[in-house]
Amino acid sequence: MKKISFSVFLLSLTSATLANTPIPDFSPVSLGQHVVINIPQQRLFLYTDGKLTKVYPVTVGKASTQTNLGEHTIGPKAFNPTWHIPKSIQKERKDGLKTIPPGPNNPLGPVFVRMGDPKLGLGIHGTNAPSSVPGVRSHGCVRMKSPDALEFAKTINSGSPASVIYHMATLNMDSNDNLWLAAYRDPYNQKNLDTEALRKSIDAWAKAHGKNINPKRVNAILKNRTGHINCLTCAKGVKIKGPLKSIAWTSGSELPTQPKVAPPPMPTQDEILPAGTEIEVEAEAPQVIPDADQQTVSPTNIKPIPQTPSNQQYKLLQEPTNTLF
Template sequence: MKKTMMMALALSTISYGAHANFMQPNTEIDSVGKHVVINIPQLRLFVYENGRLAKSYPIAVGKGRTQTPPGEYKIGAKAFNPTWTVPPSIRRDRAKKGLPELKSVPLGPSNPLGPVFVRFGDPKLGLGIHGTSKPSSVPSFASYGCVRLKNPNAIEFAKFIDSGSRVSVLYQQGMVNVDGNNNVWVAAYTDPYNLKKLDPAAVKAQANEAAKKHGKTVNDKLLTQVLANRSGQLNCVTCGQGAKKVQGTLQPVKQTVAAAPVSKPAQTVIPPALEKIPASEPISTPDSEESEYFIQPHQPVDWSSQLNTKSDEDFTRLW
């Protein structure tokens, strides 16, 4: 638990920029169009455009009991200023406490969906990438299956991503990247869902092959420690005794025969949702989603100041 909290704190301090100092997953990225990659153990969402990293955000994903399901999906409908449908479990709990019936929560500080909800996968799954009424929960393993972003990031993401874009939800515990000086960096993450997906031998093979390609030598003792500790911290395994600072932008190591296998979920791609969400339509999420929240009196919130409607479509519209 302590290790997970430390990793979450470290992730929350990493900001996206021209020289991003976070690891990118070793996975196949679409060379054309936009592609969303979510790595559960890393608590991070990546957005690629035409094969290049465009944006990245810290996220909250499902708890151990209510996991975010790995797989391949498509971005579906979007809803700005959504109304949240209160799950049956919360409604039953409120009834037991003698509280008034509450079927939905409109836009406001108590709405767990925040200012926007972006569907991914079949609507029946109830999965979405959305904002939050509890920004302190990002990054963490805190949701009931959905992916949470801090509200400004959720708005930016929704404006940028296209319906129909591919979404890859990965469970990659070990990653190998190379920086601008061709030094090899490795990070290993905890196993929040106890899936035992980390293959130390495969990660070592990938790191050594990348080092050999660039005329570097891997510190095997350090690499072994990194894979054992699984702290989520960046570790240069070829820097020697010199300064261990990322030079330039970290880039994921390409797949080769001898390297660790690329994350490629076996689940088939779920086609984009054909639904159109009409105005004021309540959004359903997995049962018990956000049940840790207490429903507070609604106070209207105007998100228009965070939307650049001069250069974009009218985002009060739902689609």
């Protein structure tokens, strides 16, 4: 009985977190999976068939080692990876180590998922320092708490699109017909927040829904950029009702963001590298005591969960480790 109650609690907690997370104005593909990472927001959004199914906090690259913006593809997965320390980081560490095996001291955590061209050195992986997530502090990779990284790796299909975006504001509507605004700091100094389009969208939405919005409240949110979501149409203390819907504010529209119509995804093979595969990326190795959620995964327990079983086949890649960057 206790186990059932705990499961229900976790489900409710996950649903609440998903419902309260501001959603960026981005159109995912209408069919298949799509990963969207918003740098200023430090969040990874996973869409399936155009619908948001998961949101994860992430740590992204710092200003001097930025996570590459643009369109990428999810590549192979390596469970229990060995970290091959790049020479640049070997010089920083000055401890003589060239590799770190799977285990609690591995900065990649229990899994590494390649993202984009291997030459970019990008990946989505776990960590041995969960308290460092979320944040803007990595060497370019996208860092997740290890349980999240494992769940993500078992869910995402190799070959799925991944978009790294830079939206400094989110504009959302809840099921009570209230409008919510959040603004974020500019870690890469992009200065790309189109306040004119945002204000145009807010005004158009207010007119269409018969609402009054105080411009001073909008100005204060855009000035402070705390990342907190603020209601523009309700009193202080009112909570979000139901799942949020993104408004297509980047085009100045008052309408909800719509998925991008796309052809059915091609049948793919999930690419799983042998356990212990060496991964050479510029991961960070925080000098901290590992948190409790760091874990090593037994290869016998790795069961990737396809979103579209009819289109999915699996193969174990036997690639030489020197092809990985």
